[in-house]
Structure formats: C-alpha cells, structure tokens
Amino acid sequence: MSALPSTLDWYRVAVGDELTPMVVDVTASVVVAGALATRDFMPVHHDRDFANAQGAPDIFMNILSTNAYCTRFLTDWAGPDAMLRRLSVRLGVPVMPGSTLTFSGAVTGTGTDGDDGLVEIAFRATNDLGDHVTGTAELGIPLARSRAS
C-alpha cells in the first residue's frame, strides 16, 4: 500500500451525476464501535435499558457516527484528493441495530475557488423507517490534479 488511488476528474463532473451508493448493515456492534471511536459516551448509544427509559426502543447511532459515514460516502466516491469543505446534516429517524442504512446522492452544483474545483452534493441515507439523514456537502478537488479536456 503506497500508491494513491485516483480521484475524480473535476472537469468531468456534471450536475445530476449520482454518487456511488453506500450500504451499511447496522448491528449493535456498529452502533457501539462508532460511539466509542468518536468518544461519545452518551448511554443511549450503548445501554439499551437507558435508551428505553428515554423512550427509544433500542440503542441508536450517534450523530458523530452519522457524520463519519457521510464523510466516507462522499470521499469513497470522490477519491482521496477530495477535501470535505462543508458538511451540513439534518437527522430524521433513528438508526438502530438490525437496520440497513443506504446512502445516495447527486451533484447539485460545481464551481471553483482558487486552485480547487468545487462540487456541491445533496444526499440522504435511509432505512426502513424513512430518512435518517438529509444533507448537503461541498468537496474541493485540486484542479491541478484534474485534466481539462
């Protein structure tokens, strides 16, 4: 492992392009691993009895994990030279163990800022309850590493 995988060619990105979908099969381990990796010890993310007392049927994914998966979804598609410049999310239904989270999104705009080509994206992630997260993001891709055609 040493070569850098390729990054999206900004000159070939167009409004309406769809991102590669991403699926996360959520288990209790996924929820707890995410909470710990983000240092979020709120008990609703690891203690089912506590979650029940708060009115939730089970432990549920924390927002830092949601942000982490959104980041992965965006950069898996755009490549390692893409920089996340903005990530705005709104949470909807919870993600609990046993559900499958499916991310989808599309390019809504392009532009430039100095040496970076910008890509604006609208995305969502859904499970069987509905939209878990809807959001928008902006990525920057170095123009020098893209090829004008």
Added chain:
Amino acid sequence: MGAGGPSVAPDPVNQPMIRHWAAAFEDANPVYTDPDAAAASRFGEIVAPPTMLQTWTMATPRITGLRERGGAPTEVSGESPLSVLDDAGFTGTLASNSEFEIERYVRLGEVLTAETAMESISEEKSTRLGAGHFVTWVSTYRDEAGEVVGRQRFRVLKFRPAAS
C-alpha cells in the same frame, strides 16, 4: 460546554485514534492511515478525518455514576444552559443538526481547542418524544497558533422523556 475558556483536546491528533475511527467506520481513505499514499496526496502527510474535529475535544468521560447523573458522560458544570434544562427535567438529549465548515484538515501532533458559544434556545415545543427545547451552539476549532481549522453549528433537542 460551559461559559469559561476553550476546551483543550486531552490528546494531540494521533494515529491510534484515527486508526480506531477508520476501522469503526470501515473508511479505507488512505490519507488517514497510509503514510506513503498520504504523502502523494494534496495533504502531503497523514491527516485526520475532517469531522473528527468534534471528537478530539470531547470531554474525558466519567463512566462511574453515568446513570445517576442522568446519562451525562462528564461532570456537568452548574453554568451550562444544558444543565439548567437537565435540572428542569429536560433530561433527554437528541442531536438534530450539524453543520461543519472545514478550513483545513489537521495533522498528527496538533493540539486542538474548541470554543463554544450558545446561539439560541427555542421556546418550549411539543415533539413526539415529549416537550422540549432546541438548543443551538457554535463551536470554533483552532490549532495551537489560534488559527481556525473548522467551525460547527450543532443543534440538539433537550426533552422531558415521556416515560419518566
């Protein structure tokens, strides 16, 4: 969160925590963990995942007594608006919005600080979880030189659990 000065990350940006994060989310982006690939990237070296800004400066947890404190993972200072809401029975917390602006990705060894300013507390609203207030704050993340590396607007619903 509280009045007072910025909170300082208990540890510098470091590879073990980044590796733990990348493993938890199965994020194979090599700029987080592969020195050679990262060196060939725009970043020039290993960088931390951008939304980890919120993670570096999280308070060190106090696990013992978590339940007795109503689930607060740290000791709560009496000055926080959130603790005022907790004391008034709005003990439930549910995140609803996060908006990150990233100025640059941070590198191994950097010690970050977060400064938090309350932005708004809504009127009492009735929600499917119970009566509650939406609380919004803005955190500004800085490097050791005081330069802003990112900002985050964060909103939570503080609610009175219907079950209690």
